Each structure stands twice: as C-alpha cells, then as structure tokens.
Amino acid sequence: MRGPSSSEECGLIELHEVSVTYPGAERPALDHVTLSIVPGRTLALLGPNGSGKSTLARLCNALLLPTSGRVVVDGMSTVDEATLWQIRARVGFVQQNPENQIVGTVVEEDVAFGPENLGVPAHELRSRVDDALGAVGLTGLERREPHLLSEGQKQRLAIAGALALRPAYLVLDEPTAMLDGEGRSDVLAALRRLRAHGVGIVHITHHLEDVIDADAVAVLDEGTVAFSGTPAELLADPQAAETLGVEVPAIVVLAEALREHGVPVPRDAFTAESVAEAVWRS
Amino acid sequence: MRIPVTFGQYVPVASAVHALDAKAKMGLVAAFTTAVFLVEGFAGLAVMSCFVAAAIALARVPAMLALRGIKALTFLLSFTMVANAVRWEPATVSLVRVGPLALDGPGILDGVFFASRVVLLVVGTSLLTLTTTPVQLTDGLERVMRPLRAIGVPAGEVAMMLTIALRFIPTTAQEAEKIVVAQTARGARFDEGGPVRRAKAFVPVMVPLFVNLFRRAEELAVAMESRCYRGGEGRTRLNPAVMGAVDWAVLVTVSTALIAAGIAL
Ligand SMILES: Nc1ncnc2c1ncn2[C@@H]1O[C@H](COP(=O)(O)OP(=O)(O)OP(=O)(O)O)[C@@H](O)[C@H]1O
Ligand SMILES: [Mg+2]
Numbered sequence: 298m299r300g301p302s303s304s305e306e307c308g309l310i311e312l313h314e315v316s317v318t319y320p321g322a323e324r325p326a327l328d329h330v331t332l333s334i335v336p337g338r339t340l341a342l343l344g345p346n347g348s349g350k351s352t353l354a355r356l357c358n359a360l361l362l363p364t365s366g367r368v369v370v371d372g373m374s375t376v377d378e379a380t381l382w383q384i385r386a387r388v389g390f391v392q393q394n395p396e397n398q399i400v401g402t403v404v405e406e407d408v409a410f411g412p413e414n415l416g417v418p419a420h421e422l423r424s425r426v427d428d429a430l431g432a433v434g435l436t437g438l439e440r441r442e443p444h445l446l447s448e449g450q451k452q453r454l455a456i457a458g459a460l461a462l463r464p465a466y467l468v469l470d471e472p473t474a475m476l477d478g479e480g481r482s483d484v485l486a487a488l489r490r491l492r493a494h495g496v497g498i499v500h501i502t503h504h505l506e507d508v509i510d511a512d513a514v515a516v517l518d519e520g521t522v523a524f525s526g527t528p529a530e531l532l533a534d535p536q537a538a539e540t541l542g543v544e545v546p547a548i549v550v551l552a553e554a555l556r557e558h559g560v561p562v563p564r565d566a567f568t569a570e571s572v573a574e575a576v577w578r579s
Numbered sequence: 580m581r582i583p584v585t586f587g588q589y590v591p592v593a594s595a596v597h598a599l600d601a602k603a604k605m606g607l608v609a610a611f612t613t614a615v616f617l618v619e620g621f622a623g624l625a626v627m628s629c630f631v632a633a634a635i636a637l638a639r640v641p642a643m644l645a646l647r648g649i650k651a652l653t654f655l656l657s658f659t660m661v662a663n664a665v666r667w668e669p670a671t672v673s674l675v676r677v678g679p680l681a682l683d684g685p686g687i688l689d690g691v692f693f694a695s696r697v698v699l700l701v702v703g704t705s706l707l708t709l710t711t712t713p714v715q716l717t718d719g720l721e722r723v724m725r726p727l728r729a730i731g732v733p734a735g736e737v738a739m740m741l742t743i744a745l746r747f748i749p750t751t752a753q754e755a756e757k758i759v760v761a762q763t764a765r766g767a768r769f770d771e772g773g774p775v776r777r778a779k780a781f782v783p784v785m786v787p788l789f790v791n792l793f794r795r796a797e798e799l800a801v802a803m804e805s806r807c808y809r810g811g812e813g814r815t816r817l818n819p820a821v822m823g824a825v826d827w828a829v830l831v832t833v834s835t836a837l838i839a840a841g842i843a844l
Contacts (some may be wrong), residue, residue: 358805382807390805397795398802402714402746409817411806422817444749458806 308371310334310357310388310466310497315366317352317520326352328520329366336465336497339488341508341528343501344517345542350501353517354470357499358388371465386415389459393471395451404430404446404454405439411462429457432494433487449480453487466497473507481507505531505538506546509567516541529565548572589712596638596710600826601719604707610834611703614841615696623844624695630837631703640709648701656694664690717741718820721811735811747795754791758784 312332318325327349334340334357342350355361356368359375370387373380392398401407408426417425430436433453443451452472459467469488473481485507492498500508505528508514514531516524516538523541524531531538535545535553552562552572562575596604615627635645649656664686708716721738728734759769762783769780822830 360801360804382809385805385807390801392798392802394798396750397798400743400746400799400803400806402742406817410803410808413814413816414807414809416813416815419815419817419819422815426817442749443746444753455802458802462806 308336308465308497309369310371311367311369312353312356313367313369315353315356315363315368317349317356317361318364325364325520327356327363327517330517330520330522332515332522332525334466334497334499335512337492337495338512339492339498339500339508339510341500341502341505341511341514342517343503343505343508343514343541343543344523347519348517348542349520350517351470352520354390354468354499354501357466357468358390359384360390382415386411386462387465389456389462389464389467391452391455391459391467391469391472393474395448395455395475398455398458399443399451400458402442403439404435404441404443407443407454408457408461411458415462425461425463429460432460432491433457434483447480449476449483452476452480452484456484456487456491460491464496466499467491468499468501470501471503472500473502473504503544504546505543506548509546516543518542528567532567533564590638590640590644590709592639594637594639594710596634596706599710599829600820600822601711601715602722602820602822603826603830604711605719605723606830607833607837608704608707610837612700614837615699615703617838617841618696618844620844621692623841624692624699626840626844627699627703627837628695631699631706634703634706638706638710640706644709645702645705648705649698652697652701656697659697660690660694662690663693713745714742715820717745718816722820733811735814739811743799751788751792755784755788758787 310333312330315327315330316325317327330349330353332340332353342353344350352361356363356375357370359368359381362368362376368375370384373384375381375384399407400410405426408429409422412422412425426439427436430439433456435450435453435457438446438450443454446454452475456467456469456472467488472488473484476484488498488500489510500511502508505514509528511528514524514526514528515522516531518541524538531543532545532549535549538545546567548569549567552566552575555562555572555576560576560579562572562579566572566575611627611630615624618624618627635642664682666681666683666686711719717738720741721734724732724734724737763769767780767783769777771777772780
C-alpha cells in the first residue's frame with residue numbers, strides 16, 4: 298500500500314499549539330499540543346485514561362476541530378470545509394471496537410465502502426479491495442460475513458476498510474484493546490507492513506510493548522505532552538516512565554533485574570529475543 | 580435458548596429464478612399483483628395458480644416453504660371469506676339467515692374467490708424473498724426507488740439504512756444470546772410462566788441490548804464519516820446489480836403475458 302503521490306507535497310500532519318475544550322468542561326482536554334506525524338513512521342501515543350489521546354486522534358481527520366491552534370494535513374487545514382473529504386480520504390481512522398466499524402454485509406463490500414463513497418469507478422474498486430485485503434492478510438475471505446470473523450480478523454478488516462481509501466496516514470485508537478494474543482500480533486504485524494510501505498501511523502495504546510518498535514513516542518498527561526522521544530529514551534528511566542502512567546513491559550523489568558544481578562543485558566534490549574540473546578551470550 | 584442467526588426466508592439453491600435480477604423479480608411481483616387484481620373469474624385464478632406453481636417448481640424451493648406464509652394469514656383469510664360470503668338483507672334465496680344477515684351460494688363463491696386471491700398474492704410474493712438475498716433486495720429497492728428522489732425520497736439513504744440493519748441483525752442476535760446466557764446463569768428463567776411473565780423476563784435482556792445499540796450507532800456514525808460517507812449521492816458500487824438482456828426479456832414478456840391474462844380472464 299502506498300499513499301497518493303501528493304504525500305510528497307508537504308507530507309506531514311502537523312498539530313500546532315492545539316487546544317480543545319469540550320463544551321461545559323472546566324479544563325481543556327488538550328492544552329497547547331504540538332506534534333507532527335510523518336509518512337512511513339509510527340508515532341505511539343500513550344497516556345492514562347482521560348489524558349486526551351482519543352481527542353487528539355479525532356483532530357487528525359477533522360472529526361473534531363481544535364478550539365485554538367491548527368491541525369494541518371499535507372498542507373490542508375482541517376477547518377477548511379473545501380478539503381474536508383480529501384483530508385478524510387488521506388487520514389484513515391480505526392477505532393477500538395472493530396464490530397462497530399464494519400458497515401458491509403460481506404467483507405469485500407465493507408472494504409469497498411470508503412472508495413464507493415468517493416465515487417471511485419467499479420473496476421478500480423476491485424483492485425483497491427484486493428490491495429487492502431492483501432495488505433492486512435485477509436485475502437480469500439472476500440465473501441465472508443463479518444460476524445463470522447474472529448475479533449482479530451474483524452479489526453484487520455476495519456484497517457482494510459481505511460486502507461481502501463489509499464490513505465497516507467492511519468490513526469488507530471487502541472486497535473488491540475479488545476483482541477486476544479493472536480489477534481493482537483496479527484494486527485501489529487499488519488501495521489508494521491503498512492509502515493514499511495510508507496504509511497504514517499499514529500498508534501494509541503495503553504501497552505508500550507505493542508509499540509516498542511515505534512519511531513517516536515509521545516506520552517500525554519492531562520492534555521499536555523509529558524514526554525516526547527523514542528521508546529528507548531522513554532525506557533531509559535523506567536521509574537520516570539511509570540510516574541507518567543506508562544506500563545513498563547515485563548521484559549524491560551526483567552532486563553533491569555538481570556542487570557542488577559550482573560548479567561550484561563544491553564539497555565536497548567526491549568524484546569524477549571534480544572534479552573534472551575544477551576543472557577545466552579553472557 | 581437459541582436465537583437463530585440466520586434470518587429471512589432465503590433458500591440458497593441455484594435456480595433460474597434465483598439468478599434473475601432482483602429488480603426484474605420485483606417488477607414481476609408488481610405485474611403479478613396487478614394481474615391477480617384484474618382477474619374476474621375462477622378461470623383467471625386457475626391460470627394464475629398455474630403460473631405460481633410453475634414458478635415454485637422453477638425456483639426449486641420446497642412448496643411447503645412457499646405456502647408457509649398462508650398460515651400467518653389464517654385470520655385475515657377467514658375474515659375475507661366471511662365478509663364476502665355474508666350478505667346484508669339479500670334479495671335472493673339464502674342458505675342460512677340470521678336476522679338481516681344471510682349466507683347464499685354466490686356469496687360463498689365470492690368469499691372463496693377473494694380468499695384465493697389473497698393466497699395467490701402471498702405465495703407469489705413470498706417467492707421473491709425465498710429466492711433473493713436481503714442484500715440483493717435492498718440494492719434492487721434502491722434502484723427501483725431512485726425515481727422517487729425527484730419527490731424527495733432519499734432512496735440511497737433508505738437503502739443504506741436497510742443494509743446496516745441487515746449487517747447488524749446477526750451481531751445483535753449474538754449479543755442477545757450472550758446476555759440471555761448471562762442472565763440465565765444468574766437464575767433468570769425465560770421459558771416459564773404465561774406470556775406476560777415471559778415478556779417481563781426479557782426486560783433485563785432488552786435494556787443492555789439497547790444501551791449497546793446506541794453506543795454502536797454512535798461509533799458506527801464516526802466510522803462512516805471517517806470513511807467519507809456523505810449520503811447516497813455520487814456513490815459507486817463494487818458489485819452493481821445490472822439488469823442483463825435476459826432479465827429484461829423475462830421481465831417484459833412474463834409481465835405482458837400476466838397482465839394480458841388478467842385483463843382477458
Ligand atoms: N465528547 C466529549 N464531551 C465532553 N468531554 C469529553 C468528550 N470526550 C472526552 N471528553 C473528556 O476529555 C478528556 C480527554 O478524553 P479522551 O477520550 O481524549 O481521553 P483518552 O486519553 O482517550 O482516555 P482513554 O484512555 O480512557 O481512552 C476526558 O476528561 C474526557 O472526560
Ligand atoms: Mg480514548
């Protein structure tokens with residue numbers, strides 16, 4: 298999957314000094330947030346409940362407009378009515394519960410829903426559907442009814458539905474929260490493939506281990522960016538990460554304990570494989 | 580307790596009637612209905628019955644399924660029979676007379692005639708739902724309703740609504756089943772007592788079900804908006820159902836024959 302050629306123009310989603318205050322709320326849900334989302338990179342968004350992650354996600358495809366500040370997608374401001382549908386086509390959005398995002402009565406028709414709305418001609422619809430299903434590994438299930446899919450397959454179908462619009466970016470709000478181990482690793486693998494194909498990904502999650510290979514991590518806290526850096530930088534100080542409400546992966550805790558016992562586990566070993574390798578070598 | 584996830588009446592077999600485009604079938608149902616109303620005597624009804632019997636045979640659906648619809652109409656049928664058979668102060672000789680009400684030979688024939696008409700309509704129409712999937716029906720409906728957009732009927736939106744309803748029927752049924760199991764585990768009984776008690780037992784099922792449905796609707800709206808849904812206008816279709824030459828030929832010849840028979844007989 299590749300985004301449209303225009304992603305070269307000014308390929309970036311930029312949030313500039315963005316604040317959002319919901320009507321009737323006393324404090325802003327987002328408070329002067331500045332972030333950018335780059336094609337081909339994954340930005341992991343962490344933070345405790347109510348810290349403003351979903352609010353930020355909704356800003357990216359103009360489901361929500363900022364109270365102040367600007368959100369600009371490839372040069373188009375989200376407040377501009379004229380480019381609204383271009384922005385929506387460019388920024389795919391996937392929610393937590395796959396069941397409630399599937400519109401079609403069979404898999405292929407659900408995937409086609411987005412491009413159908415854009416008026417894409419029938420012959421091109423077919424190739425878009427095939428590409429999108431291929432990208433998430435659901436080829437062969439075209440005629441399956443959605444309620445007969447596993448939860449992991451449903452979430453990958455939801456991702457395919459977004460991909461059929463050929464987006465340059467994909468914003469996923471806790472896409473693995475309702476999945477079991479296997480469904481989760483399938484979704485994560487699909488996301489890694491998409492990144493390799495140049496899609497810019499915003500992955501909101503409560504589990505750092507899901508996004509340990511992200512290019513960048515931002516931790517939100519009460520509507521502000523409390524941390525911004527790489528996963529390694531975040532985990533360089535596990536205690537500080539914990540105080541930000543980040544759940545430090547068990548493997549990192551284990552690596553830390555091993556180091557305390559004199560096993561030379563490198564500080565950037567964040568996966569079971571790399572830790573096991575270090576233990577094996579010592 | 581099991582809530583079936585399959586619904587509707589569609590019989591998945593391959594037949595010439597199944598293969599016919601949904602719009603052609605809808606047109607045929609309309610022509611058939613008109614013909615049945617045009618028919619004035621038992622000869623006409625006999626011809627229409629032959630047509631229905633032939634269609635059932637061609638559709639390869641069990642005749643019992645096609646006839647099942649009649650059972651639900653027992654009351655309506657009895658009412659049609661009685662209302663037509665009984666005369667108010669008839670001039671002719673009557674078989675039975677209760678005050679001003681009388682039952683006579685021509686009256687009974689009328690009753691049988693009108694009741695047969697209803698039976699024919701029900702069986703003929705049910706062939707449409709027996710041989711067409713709900714999705715094909717919805718798509719066909721959208722196309723058939725499209726001219727009504729001129730008078731403000733949102734054909735595309737109505738079709739989308741029906742499609743979504745169809746999409747969520749199995750999901751909602753599965754969810755209802757889960758809730759029923761959960762409530763049963765806590766001691767709720769759904770199979771005891773009279774109708775009122777049974778209905779009451781379902782209140783704790785319906786409430787969470789509806790709460791979930793509203794949440795679903797909200798998330799679905801977000802998902803649809805994110806995927807650029809902005810009404811039926813200008814949408815294309817992955818699998819457009821198009822009327823082929825055969826569909827047109829069948830529609831035109833069979834409708835003409837039906838209506839001609841209706842006028843003649
Ligand atoms: N539609 C809304 N109307 C009013 N307030 C809202 C609305 N949506 C969210 N909020 C409030 O804004 C704040 C941020 O909410 P948000 O949903 O963005 O948090 P979150 O980080 O996604 O949390 P979670 O991890 O629970 O999903 C919260 O205080 C929440 O109560
Ligand atoms: Mg959230």
